[in-house]
Amino acid sequence: MINQVTLVGRLTKDPQMRYTADGKAVLNVTLAVNRQFKNQGGDYEADFVLCTMWKRAAENTAKYCNKGSVLGVVGRIQTRNYDNETGKKVYVTEVVAEQVKFLDGRPVQQQPFPAKPQTQTVPQEQRPAQQPQQRSSEVDQTLPVF
DSSP: OOOOEEEEEEESSOOOOEEOTTSOEEEEEEEEEEEEEEOTTSOEEEEEEEEEEEHHHHHHHHHHOOTTOEEEEEEEEEEEEEEOTTSOEEEEEEEEEEEEEEOSOOOTTOOSSOOOOOOOOOOGGGSOOOOOOOOOSSOOTTSOOO
């Protein structure tokens, strides 16, 4: 049997990380996933899908994503149940994430490289005269030749 789900959607609120009693990171988020067709009013609707992430995926999502972030999630459908405060049995259907991709671009404040230094243009008449390069028939022995 195959039980695999692929979703692309936006987080509906900021992720709130929590930990199990034995210290495993767990994160429950809701993804707003747009439908591919319009309703009778001509508007696109969205489905709100509960997703559960564990361990590293949960930690990274909580650290790097916030409300409105676009995520790609690959996982499996799981149904569980529990008894609420009144004793009524509650069923929950969710996607348990096996892979999570952050599909937004990198945030502006997190640049991978330092900014380029500012350079000044020197007018042509103030530039030093360049000496013509001399060519040698010898091959530089310090560089590998391919």
